[in-house]
Amino acid sequence: MLRRDSRIVYRSTFRLLTSVPGGAFLAVVSTGAGLTGDPAALVFLPVGIFLVLFALWPRLVVDSHGVTVRNLRSRTVVWSQVKAARVERQLPLLGAPWKWLGRRRGLDPGSGGYPGLVLRTSVGALPVIAVQRQALLQGGFADRVAEQVTAARRAARVGHDPVHAARHAHSKAEAATTQ
Numbered sequence: 001m002l003r004r005d006s007r008i009v010y011r012s013t014f015r016l017l018t019s020v021p022g023g024a025f026l027a028v029v030s031t032g033a034g035l036t037g038d039p040a041a042l043v044f045l046p047v048g049i050f051l052v053l054f055a056l057w058p059r060l061v062v063d064s065h066g067v068t069v070r071n072l073r074s075r076t077v078v079w080s081q082v083k084a085a086r087v088e089r090q091l092p093l094l095g096a097p098w099k100w101l102g103r104r105r106g107l108d109p110g111s112g113g114y115p116g117l118v119l120r121t122s123v124g125a126l127p128v129i130a131v132q133r134q135a136l137l138q139g140g141f142a143d144r145v146a147e148q149v150t151a152a153r154r155a156a157r158v159g160h161d162p163v164h165a166a167r168h169a170h171s172k173a174e175a176a177t178t179q
Contacts (some may be wrong), residue, residue: 023051
């Protein structure tokens with residue numbers, strides 16, 4: 001088990017601030033309405049649970065061994081397999097459920113929709129759902145995370161601590177924005 005300070009976990013703050021309260025509200029209201037006599041209201045319970053899980057499940061974990069990307073399923077890539085971390089179009093790389101959601105929102109899988117962090121590895125491209133370029137609350141979030149993962153990758157290649165390198169890149173970026 002890794003110590004808490006030996007890894008960095010990236011999640012979408014925007015999703016946490018919108019989906020968790022909205023999902024919890026739907027779950028509580030539908031349960032309350034279902035208990036007071038309207039069983040049809042219970043239909044919204046799974047929707048509320050989905051919204052909460054949609055916010056809490058996706059993440060990117062950086063540790064000394066590599067990166068773990070948790071989209072619908074988890075995938076760990078060791079540092080020696082990570083070739084690049086870039087902000088690119090994610091939709092063409094995502095699985096069927098995400099493409100379906102994109103089409104429902106009017107996005108063509110070949111469009112520029114869902115720009116976010118994509119890890120280029122020796123086994124292919126790996127989109128990171130938890131790190132997307134969003135205009136609200138997290139302007140530049142995906143770009144900052146790409147820089148931090150790149151710094152971690154470089155450090156791992158020369159035998160240094162990738163977590164320390166990513167934190168250093170974060171501190172450097174924070175100092176540059178406050179000046």
